[in-house]
Amino acid sequence: xxxxxxxxxxxxxxxxxxxxxxxxxxxxxxxxxxxxxxxxxxxxxxxxxxxxxxxxxxxxxxxxxxxxxxxxxxxxxxxxxxxxxxxxxxxxxxxxxxxxxxxxxxxxxxxxxxxxxxxxxxxxxxxxxxxxxxxxxxxxxxxxxxxxxxxxxxxxxxxxxxxxxxxxxxxxxxxxxxxxxxxxxxxxxxxxxxxxxxxxxxxxxxxxxxxxxxxxxxxxxxxxxxxx
Amino acid sequence: xxxxxxxxxxxxxxxxxxxxxxxxxxxxxxxxxxxxxxxxxxxxxxxxxxxxxxxxxxxxxxxxxxxxxxxxxxxxxxxxxxxxxxxxxxxxxxxxxxxxxxxxxxxxxxxxxxxxxxxxxxxxxxxxxxxxxxxxxxxxxxxxxxxxxxxxxxxxxxxxxxxxxxxxxxxxxxxxxxxxxxxxxxxxxxxxxxxxxxxxxxxxxxxxxxxxxxxxxxxxxxxxxxxx
DNA sequence: GGCCTGGTACTCTGTTTCGAGTATTCGGAC
DNA sequence: GTCCGAATACTCGAAACAGAGTACCAGGCC
Numbered sequence: 001x002x003x004x005x006x007x008x009x010x011x012x013x014x015x016x017x018x019x020x021x022x023x024x025x026x027x028x029x030x031x032x033x034x035x036x037x038x039x040x041x042x043x044x045x046x047x048x049x050x051x052x053x054x055x056x057x058x059x060x061x062x063x064x065x066x067x068x069x070x071x072x073x074x075x076x077x078x079x080x081x082x083x084x085x086x087x088x089x090x091x092x093x094x095x096x097x098x099x100x101x102x103x104x105x106x107x108x109x110x111x112x113x114x115x116x117x118x119x120x121x122x123x124x125x126x127x128x129x130x131x132x133x134x135x136x137x138x139x140x141x142x143x144x145x146x147x148x149x150x151x152x153x154x155x156x157x158x159x160x161x162x163x164x165x166x167x168x169x170x171x172x173x174x175x176x177x178x179x180x181x182x183x184x185x186x187x188x189x190x191x192x193x194x195x196x197x198x199x200x201x202x203x204x205x206x207x208x209x210x211x212x213x214x215x216x217x218x219x220x221x222x223x224x225x226x227x228x
Numbered sequence: 229x230x231x232x233x234x235x236x237x238x239x240x241x242x243x244x245x246x247x248x249x250x251x252x253x254x255x256x257x258x259x260x261x262x263x264x265x266x267x268x269x270x271x272x273x274x275x276x277x278x279x280x281x282x283x284x285x286x287x288x289x290x291x292x293x294x295x296x297x298x299x300x301x302x303x304x305x306x307x308x309x310x311x312x313x314x315x316x317x318x319x320x321x322x323x324x325x326x327x328x329x330x331x332x333x334x335x336x337x338x339x340x341x342x343x344x345x346x347x348x349x350x351x352x353x354x355x356x357x358x359x360x361x362x363x364x365x366x367x368x369x370x371x372x373x374x375x376x377x378x379x380x381x382x383x384x385x386x387x388x389x390x391x392x393x394x395x396x397x398x399x400x401x402x403x404x405x406x407x408x409x410x411x412x413x414x415x416x417x418x419x420x421x422x423x424x425x426x427x428x429x430x431x432x433x434x435x436x437x438x439x440x441x442x443x444x445x446x447x448x449x450x451x452x453x454x455x456x
Numbered sequence: 457g458g459c460c461t462g463g464t465a466c467t468c469t470g471t472t473t474c475g476a477g478t479a480t481t482c483g484g485a486c
Numbered sequence: 487g488t489c490c491g492a493a494t495a496c497t498c499g500a501a502a503c504a505g506a507g508t509a510c511c512a513g514g515c516c
Contacts, residue, residue, distance in 0.1 A: 008502075009336045016340045021433050026465045040339040042331050046504050049466070054502090075465065092344055095337030097352040099359055099397075103270050104330050108237045109323030111268040111386040112244045116320055124325040131327055152415025152449060158339040161400055168396030169327070172389055187380025205249050221380060236472075254495045274474050277496070282472090303495065 004091065005058045011051045012095070013041045015060065015088035018080035022064050025052050026075065036142075040158045052078060060084035106169065117195035118180050118188055125177040132170040139163045190218035232319065233286045239279045240323070241269045243288065243316035246308035250292050253280050254303065264370075268386045280306060288312035334397065345423035346408050346416055353405040360398040367391045418446035 017028045025048055032038055055061045056078070064079045080088070106128075113121050139159055146156045153160070179185040183192075197207060197214050211219035245256045253276055260266055283289045284306070292307040308316070334356075341349050367387055374384045381388070407413040411420075425435060425442050439447035 009331070009333065012336065012340065016343055019343060019432060020436065024465080030464090037339050039329075040331065040335040042503095044504060045466070046468085046506095047502080050502070089344060092337060092340055093348070093352055095333050096341065096344075096349060097355040097359075099356060099363060099394075100333050102330065102332050103237070103268065104393075105237065105323050105328050107268040107386045107389055108240065109320060110389050111265050112240065112320055113324065113385065114382060115244055115247060116317060116324075120321070121324060124321055127325040128327060131325075135327060150448075152418070153413050154342060154415030154419055157341065157404070157413070158335045161335055161338050164396055164400045165332075165393065166327075168392055172392045176385070185381050185385070187382030190380070191382055204247060208248065220378075252495080258494090270473095272473085272475060273496070274476090274498085275472080278472070278474095 005087075006051060006054045006060070008047060008051050009041055009095075010043060010047055011055055012088065012091050013037060013043075014048070014051060014055065015080060015084055016092075018061060018078060019085065019088060022077050022079040024075040024077045025049055028052075035155075036159075040162075055084065058083075060087055106173075114191055114194075117199075118192050122177045122180045125173050125180075129170055129174050129177065132166055132173065136163060136166050136170070139166070187221060190215060190221035193218045194221065233315075234279060234282045234288070236275060236279050237269055237323075238271060238275055239283055240316065240319050241265060241271075242276070242279060242283065243308060243312055244320075246289060246306060247313060247316060250305050250307040252303040252305045253277055256280075263383075264387075268390075283312065286311075288315050334401075342419055342422075345427075346420050350405045350408040353401050353408075357398055357402050357405065360394055360401065364391060364394050364398070367394070415449060418443060418449035421446045422449065 013032055014025075014028055017023055017031055023031065029043060029045070029048055032041065032043055037043075052061065056063065059081055061078045061080055061084050064077045066074050066076045116124075139162060143156060143159055143163075146159075176185070180188055183189055193215055194204075194207065198204060202214060207214045208222060211222040215221065241260055242253075242256055245251055245259055251259065257271060257273070257276055260269065260271055265271075280289065284291065287309055289306045289308055289312050292305045294302055294304045344352075367390060371384060371387055371391075374387075404413070408416055411417055421443055422432075422435065426432060430442060435442045436450060439450040443449065
């Protein structure tokens with residue numbers, strides 16, 4: 001994605017708006033907002049104006065007119081160029097066709113999970129489940145509002161996607177919390193013991209210097225496949 | 229997340245490493261890599277050194293010693309502070325318990341999907357499905373390697389999570405591609421017609437000025453609930 | 457008539473992030 | 487013995503980002 005001249009996805013949203021008709025940046029921001037797209041694309045003014053400027057530098061958009069009503073701040077209306085149109089279609093095709101690694105915060109959290117004691121982690125995950133259920137209900141509500149307004153499914157597809165991802169996450173998280181509570185996840189018994197020993201005042205560093213002494217049988221957490 | 233003094237998740241990974249024992253930045257990077265954590269946390273040198281410096285500024289870590297072996301570049305070993313330990317646990321708890329909006333590229337793509345013609349989008353989504361299947365197979369392979377090494381499930385849980393998300397995405401994407409091809413997604417017939425008219429050389433702007441003329445029945449795409 | 461809220465249209469500035477680049481050493485192949 | 491590539495341990499500057507702040511105006515309310 002770095003090879004793109006302007007890499008911020010907001011730039012794509014800007015191009016998409018300008019495909020419809022020329023607009024000034026502030027108008028782009030309100031258009032995106034009114035369509036609920038600020039839910040799927042991070043939009044803030046600082047980035048918006050920077051991105052438009054950068055698009056202009058790369059000749060993907062051109063300023064068309066600068067007007068001023070009364071003594072309001074001036075507005076610069078931008079128009080998309082042929083190159084901009086091509087870039088827009090090409091980029092969109094890439095987004096749809098090619099998965100990219102996005103580093104989600106839960107993935108990061110899970111990868112460091114052993115730092116906290118197992119029951120604490122289970123509790124936190126259960127807390128997350130509740131919040132996820134709330135979010136899913138909120139999406140359902142907004143989808144049904146959209147439906148009442150007669151909006152085609154086509155225009156809220158990204159909400160359906162988000163809902164699907166949240167449901168999958170909820171499913172994973174509740175299953176994991178249960179597995180931890182029941183010691184069904186491999187390594188959990190050692191993980192639990194490790195934190196019990198730490199609770200008696202022995203530091204992690206000490207335990208890792210002589211795991212067998214502190215963890216006995218469970219020391220294999222520190223030495224995978226020591227029986228080979 | 230912005231209220232955290234150091235917001236980059238890499239900072240959390242750094243703190244987690246230093247909980248184990250004091251290390252120098254480069255050692256942190258190799259530790260994370262060897263544990264496969266660079267899959268779940270974006271790691272690059274520029275950020276790493278910036279983040280460590282920032283942690284030091286906020287007294288979450290302190291430099292312990294600066295040594296130099298032979299004429300290699302010097303290494304500065306950092307140690308975690310009590311405040312750092314607290315921050316680390318607190319942050320991790322937050323990551324696990326609280327979902328955050330992360331803007332995925334597919335969600336962005338879906339929200340702008342109507343810009344491309346329906347059959348093109350279906351094709352692109354099918355292409356994505358293939359790539360997703362490949363990725364899932366790659367994760368399965370790495371999970372089975374980990375299993376052969378006797379690594380506890382606990383330490384690869386983030387890969388299982390990622391797999392679950394990819395499977396959910398695959399499911400969504402294949403279903404959507406089919407629905408588009410079969411015109412089962414509300415709005416698709418109008419979407420198709422719109423692109424057919426555009427293919428005859430009429431611009432989007434023109435169509436949107438007089439949708440009924442160009443789209444007839446399907447003009448309701450532009451005027452949701454016009455029959456009220 | 458004056459005040460106050462909310463909308464319009466940006467601007468500014470301190471952080472953060474990125475990743476290519478640098479300089480050194482070590483181990484193995486030939 | 488020496489040459490090459492990989493590993494070690496960072497540094498640097500340009501670009502991107504965040505989001506608070508500014509300056510103006512219209513309309514409603516008391």
